[in-house]
Amino acid sequence: MPIPDQILDEIQNKVNIVEVISAYVPLKKAGRNYKGLCPFHHEKTPSFMVSQDKQIYHCFGCGAGGNAFSFLMRQERLEFPEAVRLLAEKAGIRLPSSSYGDKASSSLANKIYEVNELACSFYQANLAGDKDASGYLNSRGIGQEAVKSFRLGIAPKAWDGLLNFLKAKGVSLEIIEKAGLIIPSDRGGHYDRFRERVTFPIFDLRSRILGFGARVMDSSLPKYVNSPETVVYSKGQNLYGFNFSKEDIKKANYAIVVEGYMDFILPFQAGVRNIVATLGTALTGDQARLLKRFAKTCVIVYDPDEAGESASLRNLDIFIKEGLGVYIAALKKGYDPDSFVRNFGVEGFREVIKEAKNLFDYKLELLSQRFNPNDIHGKVEIAQEMLPTIAKIDNAILQSSLIKRLGQALSIDEDSLRVELKKVKTDYSHRPSKAQTPRNEKGKETGKAEKMLLGMMLEDRDFIKRSIDIIKPEEFRDDAMREIIKVLFSYDPEAKMASVASSLLSHFKDNEDVCQIVLEAASLNEAISDSNKVFVDCVETIKKGNIRLQLAALQDAIRKAHASKDDKALKELLSKYNSLVKA
Ligand SMILES: [Zn+2]
Numbered sequence: 001m002p003i004p005d006q007i008l009d010e011i012q013n014k015v016n017i018v019e020v021i022s023a024y025v026p027l028k029k030a031g032r033n034y035k036g037l038c039p040f041h042h043e044k045t046p047s048f049m050v051s052q053d054k055q056i057y058h059c060f061g062c063g064a065g066g067n068a069f070s071f072l073m074r075q076e077r078l079e080f081p082e083a084v085r086l087l088a089e090k091a092g093i094r095l096p097s098s099s100y101g102d103k104a105s106s107s108l109a110n111k112i113y114e115v116n117e118l119a120c121s122f123y124q125a126n127l128a129g130d131k132d133a134s135g136y137l138n139s140r141g142i143g144q145e146a147v148k149s150f151r152l153g154i155a156p157k158a159w160d161g162l163l164n165f166l167k168a169k170g171v172s173l174e175i176i177e178k179a180g181l182i183i184p185s186d187r188g189g190h191y192d193r194f195r196e197r198v199t200f201p202i203f204d205l206r207s208r209i210l211g212f213g214a215r216v217m218d219s220s221l222p223k224y225v226n227s228p229e230t231v232v233y234s235k236g237q238n239l240y241g242f243n244f245s246k247e248d249i250k251k252a253n254y255a256i257v258v259e260g261y262m263d264f265i266l267p268f269q270a271g272v273r274n275i276v277a278t279l280g281t282a283l284t285g286d287q288a289r290l291l292k293r294f295a296k297t298c299v300i301v302y303d304p305d306e307a308g309e310s311a312s313l314r315n316l317d318i319f320i321k322e323g324l325g326v327y328i329a330a331l332k333k334g335y336d337p338d339s340f341v342r343n344f345g346v347e348g349f350r351e352v353i354k355e356a357k358n359l360f361d362y363k364l365e366l367l368s369q370r371f372n373p374n375d376i377h378g379k380v381e382i383a384q385e386m387l388p389t390i391a392k393i394d395n396a397i398l399q400s401s402l403i404k405r406l407g408q409a410l411s412i413d414e415d416s417l418r419v420e421l422k423k424v425k426t427d428y429s430h431r432p433s434k435a436q437t438p439r440n441e442k443g444k445e446t447g448k449a450e451k452m453l454l455g456m457m458l459e460d461r462d463f464i465k466r467s468i469d470i471i472k473p474e475e476f477r478d479d480a481m482r483e484i485i486k487v488l489f490s491y492d493p494e495a496k497m498a499s500v501a502s503s504l505l506s507h508f509k510d511n512e513d514v515c516q517i518v519l520e521a522a523s524l525n526e527a528i529s530d531s532n533k534v535f536v537d538c539v540e541t542i543k544k545g546n547i548r549l550q551l552a553a554l555q556d557a558i559r560k561a562h563a564s565k566d567d568k569a570l571k572e573l574l575s576k577y578n579s580l581v582k583a
Pocket residue numbers: 038039040041048059060061062063064
């Protein structure tokens with residue numbers, strides 16, 4: 001059963017799209033609209049626009065757009081009824097029938113979230129009754145409050161502890177396996193993936209549990225076991241702890257990036273709140289983009305013992321490529337953030353962060369220790385490591401000044417460095433193309449006047465009333481446009497609506513072509529000075545275009561009537577033609 005438009009509208013009357021999107025994308029006021037970096041494509045300058053008046057968003061870079069419902073669908077990978085339910089909850093509106101969204105909530109992703117939630121509470125309850133495990137966490141410096149907030153738990157020693165618990169709760173084996181919580185045994189049956197380990201649930205931005213990491217409590221190996229990739233969890237797409245720290249990261253405008261669960265928890269509980277963990281050695285572009293939405297700079301807490309130091313430094317170029325400022329904070333040898341905070345306190349940790357060096361300086365210093373910058377071979381080695389990093393900087397001024405500094409540091413002629421830089425740049429192939437044109441051809445063909453008129457009606461409902469009196473839906477040439485106009489003209493002019501554009505998007509949510517036209521039209525009218533004149537011009541242009549088409553058709557019919565000597569028809573057609581010409 002579809003959800004009535006009226007209820008969708010009621011929800012949108014109460015929920016502000018700017019607030020909804022702000023939870024994911026920091027937005028800045030820009031004129032009447034809000035702007036931010038598009039979460040759906042790679043970009044360095046914001047082309048993602050959110051209109052509070054129209055309750056819609058639109059990206060001029062990749063063409064993504066829609067209302068609050070479609071944003072959540074895309075961002076959270078929800079089905080339409082799920083998105084509606086989520087916003088209805090936010091708005092405090094009860095959906096009339098409990099059946100809305102029930103089908104969606106049985107989607108595999110949701111089932112996995114549910115079973116993860118159950119598993120998490122199982123592990124938590126286990127920890128509460130396990131003195132040894134509590135003692136262990138305590139000895140590692142993790143306080144009660146952190147245990148509670150990060151929902152740490154213990155996986156029992158048994159092979160089927162969780163399995164039996166979940167079975168008793170009525171969860172199917174299939175779902176438990178798809179959640180990655182159990183592993184099929186060679187001898188048939190299944191066994192628990194996590195046993196005798198501290199469990200760390202991995203959350204998404206909405207604090208749903210995507211999977212788990214689990215750490216041994218002694219020195220046995222492997223130290224960590226993690227959830228496998230599932231429908232909801234893929235490595236390298238999330239940042240651990242981001243749901244707890246994103247607001248603080250936004251406030252500080254920089255993020256401290258560490259590697260593991262403990263590296264995150266220890267500083268966080270001590271008050272360093274703008275921190276996230278990557279949960280893996282190799283940083284990904286997804287993680288960099290996620291961070292960039294909340295901060296301009298990141299401070300990587302770097303383990304100088306790390307094997308293949310320059311290789312892992314090279315990996316940081318991903319941040320630079322995304323336009324993030326990168327600083328390196330190096331801990332004393334032999335320490336990670338976890339042990340560092342335990343030994344030197346949070347003040348010591350803050351001190352290290354304060355002394356972070358930018359990636360360029362850090363790398364240059366490091367390379368100068370390894371290779372002799374006074375020797376020609378050393379110079380080549382150092383330049384070869386430095387240039388790819390510099391090549392990824394998008395800002396020409398910054399790039400130029402770094403080349404200058406590198407030249408000075410190595411006593412090399414700047415021009416030859418620039419020649420080498422160009423070679424690196426041509427290797428660097430993947431650059432996202434600018435402004436993809438919207439896919440649908442129809443949208444392009446739609447007469448400018450039709451789109452402009454629609455835009456005006458979306459801007460001001462008064463224009464809908466005025467249009468109804470002077471133009472019929474049939475007079476619009478574009479098929480999709482005609483459908484839109486029909487729906488627009490059927491709206492009760494007195495009804496309280498959050499936004500006409502957004503209502504249309506809900507109404508036509510399954511018709512991408514139509515939605516694209518609505519979005520384009522809604523983004524047109526930012527700078528119309530004399531809207532009354534433009535309105536009249538648009539209507540006239542549409543009508544003239546129509547008449548031209550009709551005249552052409554009549555001419556054709558007249559020719560045929562003439563050829564077949566049908567005088568009666570000819571007379572009729574001619575009089576029609578004449579009256580049209582006069583019109
Ligand atoms: Zn975009």
